[in-house]
Amino acid sequence: MENKSKYRAFFSFLLVFFLSFSGLFASGEGSHSDEFDFSEVMSHHLGDAPIFPLNFGGEKVKEGQPGFDPENHDVFEDHGTRYHYVGGFDMHITKRVTMMWIASFFLLIIFIPAAKLISRDPKKVHNKFTSCVEAAVSYIKENVVDASLDHHGHSYYHYILSLFFFILFCNLFGLIPSVGELTVAASDLLVSFGLYGHTPHALHTFGEIWSGITPTGDIGVTLSLASLTLLIIYGTAFSYQGISFVAHAVPKGVPLPLWPLMWILEFIVTHIARSFALTMRLLANMTAGHVMILALLGFIFMSQSYFIAPISVVSSVLIYFLELLVAFLQAFIFSLLTTVFIGTVMHRH
Numbered sequence: 001m002e003n004k005s006k007y008r009a010f011f012s013f014l015l016v017f018f019l020s021f022s023g024l025f026a027s028g029e030g031s032h033s034d035e036f037d038f039s040e041v042m043s044h045h046l047g048d049a050p051i052f053p054l055n056f057g058g059e060k061v062k063e064g065q066p067g068f069d070p071e072n073h074d075v076f077e078d079h080g081t082r083y084h085y086v087g088g089f090d091m092h093i094t095k096r097v098t099m100m101w102i103a104s105f106f107l108l109i110i111f112i113p114a115a116k117l118i119s120r121d122p123k124k125v126h127n128k129f130t131s132c133v134e135a136a137v138s139y140i141k142e143n144v145v146d147a148s149l150d151h152h153g154h155s156y157y158h159y160i161l162s163l164f165f166f167i168l169f170c171n172l173f174g175l176i177p178s179v180g181e182l183t184v185a186a187s188d189l190l191v192s193f194g195l196y197g198h199t200p201h202a203l204h205t206f207g208e209i210w211s212g213i214t215p216t217g218d219i220g221v222t223l224s225l226a227s228l229t230l231l232i233i234y235g236t237a238f239s240y241q242g243i244s245f246v247a248h249a250v251p252k253g254v255p256l257p258l259w260p261l262m263w264i265l266e267f268i269v270t271h272i273a274r275s276f277a278l279t280m281r282l283l284a285n286m287t288a289g290h291v292m293i294l295a296l297l298g299f300i301f302m303s304q305s306y307f308i309a310p311i312s313v314v315s316s317v318l319i320y321f322l323e324l325l326v327a328f329l330q331a332f333i334f335s336l337l338t339t340v341f342i343g344t345v346m347h348r349h
Helices: 002-019 038-046 095-120 128-173 179-192 201-209 219-248 256-303 308-344
Strands: 050-052 059-062 076-078 081-086
Touching: 038 256, 050 201, 095 128, 095 201, 095 219, 128 219, 128 308, 179 201, 219 256, 219 308, 256 308
Parallel strands: none
Antiparallel strands: 059 081, 076 081
C-alpha cells in the first residue's frame, strides 16, 4: 500500500513536472510494477468527480445509517464523517465546474483591463498586451464572423468571441500544469518518502478545485455549448425569415411526396446533427491527446525500464506540442462552424 501511494504520488508529480517543461522524467521507483494501477491514474486525471455537495430535495445519509452506500460515487466527508444524498436533484460542484470557473476568472482579469485601456483611446497603441488582445479579437471578427455572415455579423460578435476564448482557455487550462495538482503532488511525494507527516486536508481540497482537468473533455460541457449554438441557429432563422422558416426549411423544387420527409430532415435532423457533430468533435479531440500522453508516461511505470523512459518522454513531448496546436484549432473550428451554421439559416435556399 505504501509503494502504491508512492507510485501514484511520483507519477502525478512527474506528470506535472513534464507539462511545465522543467526537466526530463525518470522511471518509477520500486520493485513491484503490478502495484501501479494505470486505470486509477487515468481515472484520476481524466474523470470528473464532485468536490462540494449541492443537493435539492434529497436526504442526507451518514455512514452507519440505513441506506448508506460506501460505493456511491458522490460520497463526501464532513469532520471525519462520510455521507451522501439519497434522492433529490444533485447539482454537486465538480472538478470540471471549478476549472471552468478558473478559466472564466482568467478571461475576466485579462479582457476587462484590456477593454478599459482600449476604450480610452481606440486609435492609440497602448502596449503589447492590448495589441495582442486587439489582434486576436480582430482576427476572429474578420476571418470567422464577417467572412461567414458578411454584413450581418455585428450582432454575433459578442457570442462568437466569448465562445472562442472560453473554449480556448478551457482547452489550455487542461494542458497548463495546475497549481493545485503541483502542490498536492509535491506534498504527497514528501509524505510517501517520509519527509513530511501528512498532507493537509485543505491542500487536497485546493488540489481538487484547481485539478488541471480539461473542462472541454466532458460531454456535458461540449453538449451545453453546442446546445447554445442550436438555440441561436433557430433564433436566427425565425428572426430573419419569420414564421415562414417552418415552410422555407425545405429547399425549392422538392417533389410534394418527398416534402414531409425533407421537412423533418431539414428542419429538425440537420440542425441537431450539426450540434451533435460540434459536441463530439471538441470532446474527442480534447480527450484523445490527453489519453495518449498519460498512456506514454504510464509505460515508464508499467515497464520499469530505463530504455522505455526516454522514448516515452520524447513521444509525450511531441504529443503535448500537438495538443497545444489542437487547443487553438478546436476553439477556432467550433467558432467557425457555429458562424457557418448560423449563416445558412439567414436566408432561404
